[in-house]
Amino acid sequence: MTERTEQDVLERIERVRRRRPRVTDERITLSHGSGGRATHTLIEALFLEAFRNPLLEPLEDQAVFSVGASRLAFTTDTYVVSPLFFPGGSIGDLAVNGTVNDLAVSGARPLYLSAAFVLEEGFPVADLRRIVASMAAAAERAGVQIVTGDTKVVQRGKADSCFVNTAGIGVLERPVHLSVSAAHPGDAVIVSGPVGDHGITIMLARGELGIESDLRSDTAPLTELVGLLLDAAPQARFIRDATRGGVATICNELAQASGVAVILDEEAIPVRPEVRGASEILGIDPLYVACEGRFVAVVGRDEAGPAVEALRSHPDGGAAAVIGRIADDPPGLVLVKTGFGGMRIVDMLVGDPLPRIC
Amino acid sequence: MRFVDEFRDREKAQVLAARIAALCEPGRRYGLMEICGGHTHTIYKHGIEDYLPEAVQLVHGPGCPVCVIPMGRVDDAIWIAEQQGVTMTSFGDLLRVPGSRGSFLDATARGADIRMVYSPLDSLRIARDNPDRRVVFMAIGFETTSPSTAMTVLRAAAEGLENFSVFCNHVTIIPALQAILASPELHIDGFIGPGHVSTVIGCEPYRFIAAERGRPFVVAGFEPLDILQSIQMLLLQLREGRSEVENQYTRVVSWEGNQKALQAIDEVMEPRPTFEWRGLGWIPDSAMRIREKYARFDAERLFDIPAARVADPPACQCGEVLRGIIKPWECRVFGTACTPETPIGTCMVSSEGACAAYYNFGRFSRQRVRQATPA
Amino acid sequence: MCLGIPGEVVALDIDRPGMATVNVAGARRQVNVMLVEEERVQPGDWVLIHVGFALAKIDEEEARLTLSHLEEMGQAYRDELRAISQSRID
Numbered sequence A: 001m002t003e004r005t006e007q008d009v010l011e012r013i014e015r016v017r018r019r020r021p022r023v024t025d026e027r028i029t030l031s032h033g034s035g036g037r038a039t040h041t042l043i044e045a046l047f048l049e050a051f052r053n054p055l056l057e058p059l060e061d062q063a064v065f066s067v068g069a070s071r072l073a074f075t076t077d078t079y080v081v082s083p084l085f086f087p088g089g090s091i092g093d094l095a096v097n098g099t100v101n102d103l104a105v106s107g108a109r110p111l112y113l114s115a116a117f118v119l120e121e122g123f124p125v126a127d128l129r130r131i132v133a134s135m136a137a138a139a140e141r142a143g144v145q146i147v148t149g150d151t152k153v154v155q156r157g158k159a160d161s162c163f164v165n166t167a168g169i170g171v172l173e174r175p176v177h178l179s180v181s182a183a184h185p186g187d188a189v190i191v192s193g194p195v196g197d198h199g200i201t202i203m204l205a206r207g208e209l210g211i212e213s214d215l216r217s218d219t220a221p222l223t224e225l226v227g228l229l230l231d232a233a234p235q236a237r238f239i240r241d242a243t244r245g246g247v248a249t250i251c252n253e254l255a256q257a258s259g260v261a262v263i264l265d266e267e268a269i270p271v272r273p274e275v276r277g278a279s280e281i282l283g284i285d286p287l288y289v290a291c292e293g294r295f296v297a298v299v300g301r302d303e304a305g306p307a308v309e310a311l312r313s314h315p316d317g318g319a320a321a322v323i324g325r326i327a328d329d330p331p332g333l334v335l336v337k338t339g340f341g342g343m344r345i346v347d348m349l350v351g352d353p354l355p356r357i358c
Numbered sequence B: 001m002r003f004v005d006e007f008r009d010r011e012k013a014q015v016l017a018a019r020i021a022a023l024c025e026p027g028r029r030y031g032l033m034e035i036c037g038g039h040t041h042t043i044y045k046h047g048i049e050d051y052l053p054e055a056v057q058l059v060h061g062p063g064c065p066v067c068v069i070p071m072g073r074v075d076d077a078i079w080i081a082e083q084q085g086v087t088m089t090s091f092g093d094l095l096r097v098p099g100s101r102g103s104f105l106d107a108t109a110r111g112a113d114i115r116m117v118y119s120p121l122d123s124l125r126i127a128r129d130n131p132d133r134r135v136v137f138m139a140i141g142f143e144t145t146s147p148s149t150a151m152t153v154l155r156a157a158a159e160g161l162e163n164f165s166v167f168c169n170h171v172t173i174i175p176a177l178q179a180i181l182a183s184p185e186l187h188i189d190g191f192i193g194p195g196h197v198s199t200v201i202g203c204e205p206y207r208f209i210a211a212e213r214g215r216p217f218v219v220a221g222f223e224p225l226d227i228l229q230s231i232q233m234l235l236l237q238l239r240e241g242r243s244e245v246e247n248q249y250t251r252v253v254s255w256e257g258n259q260k261a262l263q264a265i266d267e268v269m270e271p272r273p274t275f276e277w278r279g280l281g282w283i284p285d286s287a288m289r290i291r292e293k294y295a296r297f298d299a300e301r302l303f304d305i306p307a308a309r310v311a312d313p314p315a316c317q318c319g320e321v322l323r324g325i326i327k328p329w330e331c332r333v334f335g336t337a338c339t340p341e342t343p344i345g346t347c348m349v350s351s352e353g354a355c356a357a358y359y360n361f362g363r364f365s366r367q368r369v370r371q372a373t374p375a
Numbered sequence C: 001m002c003l004g005i006p007g008e009v010v011a012l013d014i015d016r017p018g019m020a021t022v023n024v025a026g027a028r029r030q031v032n033v034m035l036v037e038e039e040r041v042q043p044g045d046w047v048l049i050h051v052g053f054a055l056a057k058i059d060e061e062e063a064r065l066t067l068s069h070l071e072e073m074g075q076a077y078r079d080e081l082r083a084i085s086q087s088r089i090d
Helices: A002-018 A039-052 A090-102 A125-140 A198-207 A224-230 A246-258 A273-282 A300-310 B009-022 B037-046 B071-081 B105-107 B122-128 B146-159 B171-181 B195-201 B204-211 B223-240 B259-268 B290-295 B318-322 B354-362 B366-372 C034-039 C060-089
Strands: A061-067 A068-079 A108-119 A146-154 A162-174 A189-192 A238-241 A261-265 A295-299 A321-327 A335-337 A343-345 B030-036 B056-063 B086-090 B113-117 B134-139 B166-170 B191-193 B218-221 B245-247 B269-271 B274-277 B281-284 B288-290 C006-012 C021-024 C026-033 C046-050 C053-057
Touching: A068 A090, A068 A146, A090 A108, A090 A162, A090 A224, A090 A238, A125 A146, A125 A162, A125 A198, A125 B171, A125 B191, A125 C006, A189 A300, A189 B166, A198 A273, A224 A295, A224 A300, A238 C053, A246 A261, A246 A295, A246 A321, A246 A335, A273 C006, A273 C021, A273 C026, A295 A300, A300 A321, A343 B037, A343 B354, B009 C046, B009 C060, B030 B037, B030 B171, B037 B191, B037 B223, B037 B354, B056 B171, B056 B191, B056 B318, B071 B086, B071 B105, B071 B166, B086 B122, B105 B113, B122 B134, B122 B166, B134 B146, B146 B259, B146 B269, B146 B290, B146 C034, B146 C053, B166 B288, B171 B204, B171 B281, B191 B195, B191 B223, B195 B218, B195 B259, B195 C046, B195 C053, B204 B218, B204 B245, B204 B288, B204 B318, B204 C026, B218 B223, B223 C060, B259 B269, B259 C034, B274 C053, B281 B366, B288 B290, B318 B354, C006 C026, C021 C046, C026 C046, C026 C053
Parallel strands: A108 A146, A261 A335, B030 B056, B030 B191, B086 B113, B086 B134, B134 B166, B191 B218, B218 B245
Antiparallel strands: A061 A068, A068 A162, A108 A162, A189 A295, A189 A321, A238 A295, A261 A321, A335 A343, B269 B288, B274 B281, C006 C021, C006 C046, C021 C026, C046 C053
């Protein structure tokens, strides 16, 4: 009896969750920017509502369309990270690698970037030089050119020193059709390396938490790794780079769009000890922490082994692993089998994971 | 991680699960209350209920210091944050808790200077670094956390800081336990005791629960094996007809507790005659305030807070959840009007609130999952 | 309540008595150790950290005892299972 009643409640909740999202907040809060549920609601209920068209609707990280005989991928991202400089890189590295990666994960070869700067009055030119130098180096490493741009300066206090937007274009030469709704029961979920490095590095670099470590951001271009994966697993269903909201958010997006369950194996998820240590101190879950040089991929079960092997042959892919599988039930949910042997849900967070004391 | 991983060992868990099942008398059901929100969180996070037989039901208790803060106090804190020249500092746990005009995060969106800190010492550092700001620390927590606030006030006094104060919302666990025991609707057979509160207060304060009320009480650690072992110890007591206070968390908890910590609390704070607990009403001697001696560090004396009493929204059943009378999913607004995104009550927004734990971790039908994931 | 994490004391702060550097799997933080003063915490000791304060020194012997008790329970359980399965063979 109890089981049936609880089941009723769970079903009612699922119906509510499937309802059309609406934005009821009067003001934007930080939750809207964290990549979690608040962000998704904003995107679906506000932006998609206003701009609605077939290319936008899939809400992938890039738009893919044909121009003449070519298939092109097009994406944009704005970088607002603070601090601007951190162990492992700077806002400049993120600005190039992030946009390159959004193109690469569609299977495209990234070609050209634009770079637009919003600078705060009083921002040191020396810092701008450093950022731009890192962008040039990152672009060279990623094999792209920055071909157009823009600069604006705003009054002191309006821009937190420097915001960078990059947009990117790539060409799809492989006959792949990767999609967040393409996962099938039986497929394997792969991650290309240890999770949470970037987000923890940033959290610690802000200094307010007083925690130090030797961690560095994992910002890096993923083009080569994606290439290796697609060579070994041409039937791959889906690849997305794990940024805000971490691996957990991508898995939730996948579960919902494909109408499947994602069942993760906690012990299989690679996490560096320092990320684990800092996460334990703060009481946050590395699954929700941002990365900047990692992707999550879904491949057919038979292609999983070759895919992981191919990734591990690359210096950036040494810790690549199968971290879970796709099942048909319960649809739309992400579950994790804990190291301890129990099961729990990995739901999409509302906003950023906040450190807790309790 | 040492002292963590060893206590998450799956094989030992299976042994304990078997022992627990063997200790259950046929036909009998057991209600065990885990008092501490941290235990609720661990139980859901690791899927510990999957190791328990149907006969053993875990009841969530009121040991969530964020959950029990009435909306009026949240409003007061936000009011302080909105005063001229104030920098409010708070643990992350509180930032999304709704007051009647929104949460700390909403107040930040309106322009208040509210900063998250990991430790009250960080709040002190902000005060030191910003002598022109009035820095206030929002102090919450049971006896686990009060010593840290107390030590910070002592530090502030030693340094002669003039721009630092504490908005004290520390609560104590024993009165909450007494309120639970007095609740006629509750049928609790035994208690999983709060391990970290006990590092401070020791095990002696719980004696009355076992001796006078006849309920076994086991002070439990926070790793999955600690909780399972504590459940096994409780069931063993019940089987053997004993009711005692036992300490499972011996690597960290001593019977006498931490005398220095208790002295620090006593030096800086004193019990309030009464304090309102969300869901439990007014409880005498259940919360702390800053002593007159340290008045210059007491935000309640420095600021003229509105101190309005705000009733919970009518739909909110947090009180019943906190007292373990209903399970989260039995609340009429659970998951529909009240979600982590649009929380009505604190049980849903606090990371260790029972509703948040169940919604974020446990909200799926175990039968279905057992079908979907063979072995 | 009470996120308390075990951390290893790396160094006592000479300039600020009562403070120590504590390491949790490579994440390091300054922690106030005045509440465990009487335990005379030294580098190499483990403490329970909560909001930047050490609340207790971890008793490594007790930790070992707890685990070995669980291990014995495991052994007893396995012996029992074996006894049961052997008795069935008869």
